[in-house]
């Protein structure tokens with residue numbers, strides 16, 4: 001009975017981990033809360049759709065723990081963190097005012113939170 005419970009727990013834990021990392025990719029989005037409009041980062045989109053490699057971002061640009069890297073918009077504009085790609089070469093330019101809203105999702109009122 002004890003054995004059964006233990007294997008049940010292990011199985012549940014295994015399924016849980018598996019469901020978070022579908023095919024090795026984190027399938028829940030990371031949300032950077034922001035007054036200027038929250039920024040949603042999708043691993044599935046970057047890795048599966050846009051074919052970006054884990055090793056390009058980890059550990060050079062980002063730690064593998066949400067909220068560990070403290071960075072500002074200025075850092076991104078200087079080519080660090082997201083700005084290593086979002087510079088108009090590898091991906092759309094974060095400095096272009098037309099692109100702010102592609103990352104910063106505004107509330108219905110259109111004025112951020």
Ligand code: HEC
Pocket residue numbers: 024025026030041043046047052053054055056057058062063064065066067068069070
């Ligand atoms: C385009 C860049 C990018 C790529 C490619 C990428 N990641 Fe990440 N990853 C991030 C960012 C950004 C964070 C959040 C870091 C922070 O907040 O400090 C993160 C966080 C994580 C976390 C922690 C999640 C949490 O909730 O704490 C794990 C695990 C992770 N990545 C695994 C991977 C794996 C595995 C791959 C390849 C399949 C991968 N990442 C590819 C950018 C990337």
Ligand code: HEC
Pocket residue numbers: 032033034036039070071072073074076082086093094095096097098099100101102103104
């Ligand atoms: C590639 C995605 C991306 C684009 C494009 C982008 N931002 Fe950001 N922005 C972020 C991220 C990520 C943060 C940091 C969030 C955090 O760490 O909490 C941020 C933070 C900010 C902040 C908060 C204060 C600060 O300096 O950190 C402001 C203000 C800001 N962005 C303004 C802008 C403006 C204006 C534009 C367009 C010219 C823009 N952003 C375009 C991703 C982006």
Ligand code: HEC
Pocket residue numbers: 039040041046050052053056057061081082083084085086090091092102103
């Ligand atoms: C390894 C390169 C790389 C890094 C680092 C990176 N991105 Fe991206 N990102 C891309 C590519 C490539 C695209 C798709 C190409 C394009 O649309 O210009 C993309 C697209 C996006 C989109 C989709 C926007 C839309 O309207 O289609 C968002 C949102 C985004 N990135 C946010 C972020 C944020 C936030 C960060 C930092 C936490 C980040 N990215 C870091 C490469 C990267």
